[in-house]
Amino acid sequence: MEPIIEFSNVGLRYGMGPEVLQDVTFRIDRGAFRYIKGPSGAGKSSLLRLLSLGRLPSRGEVRLFGTDVRRIRRSALPGLRRRIGVVFQDFRLIGHLTAIENVLLPLHLAGIESHRNEAHVRELLEWVGLGKRMDAKPSTLSGGEQQRVAIARAVILNPEILVADEPTGSVDDAIGRRLVHLFEQMNAIGTTVIVATHSEDLIRRTPHDVLMLDHGRVTDPGARVAGLEGLEGSAP
């Protein structure tokens, strides 16, 4: 299978601080579903930042879609970023925009606005259970509703890679299952899905390979058995 993400000896530091990621090496094939798991401070958010091109590595090589992201022109980065959908742990909805406008934003940035797209956005918001809250501002939405808007925004462009940070952290079980089902549906049609999570329950219910991180290093790059060691009821 063709790798869509390759990290080789990647290091990341912020400013002059210590390296928060050290010698990270792994690869993820196109169409894979992978969890990233590790204790707080393990470097999960920093790894997701690299995966979403929010940062470039301080050293080493990060290849996304077969391209070394440190060697391409800066002007080519936005095009790569639009192929990646990101669900942030803190949602990061834009406060002065309504729910539907937040979801329309990636289309606007990609320059593909049309009435048909707006209908598609409405359909997606209906699907995530926000049909009656489309014109609500984020401040009037509950945590779960905000998260569903964030997920709708991340998937609206049918990204090739979907990166989610604790996507089920603020929603109840039913919604959580529905969201993971959405991720699996996207994965089934070819989207590579990467989910950072603390939830062993989530990993147990929808088992996939796990990339284990600890102290900024990959302790296991993704063997399912190794990744689920110690997790009761883990999938084979």
Place this chain on the structure above:
Amino acid sequence: MRRVRPLPLGRSGPNRLMPVILAPMAYIATLALAGFLVVQGLVADWRAGMDGVLTVEIPAAADIPTTQARVSAALAALGAHPDVASAEVITAERADRMLQDWVGDAVDLSAFPLPILLDIRLVPGAGEGEAAVQALLQAVPEAEPIRAEAWLEELRGLVDVIELAALGVLALAVAAAVATVIAVSAANFTAWRSVVELLHVMGAEDRFVAGAFQRAALRQAGLGGLVGVGLAAATGLAVAWSLGRVDPLLVDQFALPAWAWWPLALVPVGTALLAMVTARLTVLLALRRLT
């Protein structure tokens, strides 16, 4: 389809300050530019007034017949010269009137031995009339041409200082405006940083983000420029009114030449464009630091 505006910068605090800070700078810049243009107009008027005109002084001799002989010889020499269109004596009454404008009515000018002045008009293309002056000096060696150009050159030093001072004030106002826009744009960028970072990760082009900031700067600086020029125009009217009360002729003398209104009218446009370019460059530099 509805328009999505992720960066409505017009509402942000730092941006609201921009017209308030830029209006006084546009005011100062407009006054400095107006001062520069008024001085330029004055010098141009003086030059135009002296172009093709020559004044010659014939010193009075000990006796009247000798003086009259000198004047006749001078007029004859000048009248015969091809560069001279006309030459006439400035009458004592006219000379008195011209002097009275400067010294006032209290002084009895008849008590002074005033020289006889010749007003000479040169034909077009005669330059400064040097050939005619040489012919005159051959005929009347005592004649003394009054070289207005030399006087104007001496005045030129003062004019240069005034013009340099005006341009210096203008340059300072522009530099202060640029610094202000940089500071406001940087503050704006900081205020909207979380949204900018989000747009960045979502694949926004740098020009999309910079465009939002530059449009806001254009609008706000244009408003500040208009207010500044409006206040400067009010100041100009007040000065003209005050000059008119002293002497109505002064208003004409210090009036802006017609062509000079254009550069002044362009001050708000210049302020807006300067702010737009400065904001764009500031934000593009800040974006480069994001990744």
